[in-house]
Amino acid sequence: MNILSQIIIASSIVGAISLVGIVIIMQSKKQIDINLKNVIGIASGVLLASVFLELLPEVFENPAIDPGNFFAIMLMSILGFYLIERLIHWHHCHGANCPSDSKTHVAVTNLMGDGIHNFIDGILIATAFLVSPEIGIATTIAIIAHEIPQEISDAGILLHAGMSKAKVILYNFIFAMTSVVGALLAFFYTSRFESIMPMFIAIAAGNFIYLALADLVPELHREQEKKKIAQHTLWLFAGVAIFWLISRIDK
Numbered sequence: 001m002n003i004l005s006q007i008i009i010a011s012s013i014v015g016a017i018s019l020v021g022i023v024i025i026m027q028s029k030k031q032i033d034i035n036l037k038n039v040i041g042i043a044s045g046v047l048l049a050s051v052f053l054e055l056l057p058e059v060f061e062n063p064a065i066d067p068g069n070f071f072a073i074m075l076m077s078i079l080g081f082y083l084i085e086r087l088i089h090w091h092h093c094h095g096a097n098c099p100s101d102s103k104t105h106v107a108v109t110n111l112m113g114d115g116i117h118n119f120i121d122g123i124l125i126a127t128a129f130l131v132s133p134e135i136g137i138a139t140t141i142a143i144i145a146h147e148i149p150q151e152i153s154d155a156g157i158l159l160h161a162g163m164s165k166a167k168v169i170l171y172n173f174i175f176a177m178t179s180v181v182g183a184l185l186a187f188f189y190t191s192r193f194e195s196i197m198p199m200f201i202a203i204a205a206g207n208f209i210y211l212a213l214a215d216l217v218p219e220l221h222r223e224q225e226k227k228k229i230a231q232h233t234l235w236l237f238a239g240v241a242i243f244w245l246i247s248r249i250d251k
Contacts, residue, residue: 004187007129010140011122011183017147018176022155022169037223039156040216041232045239046153047212053247055205065198073199077206081109082214106215107161107171113207114154115175120200121147122182130190148246151176153239157216 059065085105121143129136151172158168220232 003129003133006133006136007126007183007187008180010129010136011125011179012177014121014125014140014143014147015118015173015177015179017144018151018154018172019169020148020151022151022165022172037220037228037232038235039153040160040219041235042239042242043153043156044212044216044220045236045241046243047208047216047239049240049243049247051205051208053244055201055208059198059201062198070198070202073202074206074209077203078210081112081207081210084112085109085214106211107158107163109207109211109215110154110157110161111171111175113204113211114172115178116200116204116207118176118179119182120197120204122179122184123186123197123200125179126183126186127190130187157211160219 059070060067085108125136125140125143128139154172155168158172159165163171217236220229220236223229223232
């Protein structure tokens with residue numbers, strides 16, 4: 001099997017992992033049986049942990065990356081997603097007919113961030129296979145380990161945003177398959193992607209921080225019952241712990 005075929009198969013498997021999160025989330029007999037705020041808690045933890053335990057350390061391990069430029073792009077990413085959310089919210093919700101609990105912007109922001117994240121994963125897979133098949137396989141396994149909690153979070157976020165099960169499956173899968181697009185572009189244009197990878201990482205990091213702290217954590221703050229507040233907080237820390245434990249697998 002040639003290198004290109006291996007890259008396509010590996011990136012397709014990573015993209016298909018999006019279905020794992022959907023299946024796990026939907027194991028409940030009824031969607032209303034799912035405590036979505038617990039899912040929101042674990043999703044927030046996973047998103048923040050992925051930034052501070054994976055993306056940022058990866059950047060600072062590369063001496064060629066200018067931290068000032070990186071954080072400037074990350075800041076612009078956060079501000080950019082804020083503007084996108086405002087525009088989407090205004091477009092879908094203006095006037096007296098706007099429901100106070102509309103969460104279309106949450107779904108769009110999450111899908112955009114997930115698409116960028118998977119696009120980066122595809123680039124990493126392709127570049128790893130170009131070094132050697134062994135490194136490519138190891139990288140793919142590591143990415144799959146990281147993606148499982150991430151995709152569980154994504155499915156929970158989209159359900160929280162009010163999407164139907166069919167739309168969650170469709171949109172999550174489509175955006176997850178950007179890993180294949182990233183892998184193919186990286187294979188054919190490897191030298192060009194090396195210089196702009198930090199930009200993609202900065203955009204993804206900004207998206208994850210914004211989504212977690214601007215959209216998800218505020219939902220947890222709405223809870224007033226002390227027992228549920230404690231429960232949601234434990235799930236938030238569990239999300240961080242799960243990501244940290246899984247990230248140790250490939251160390």
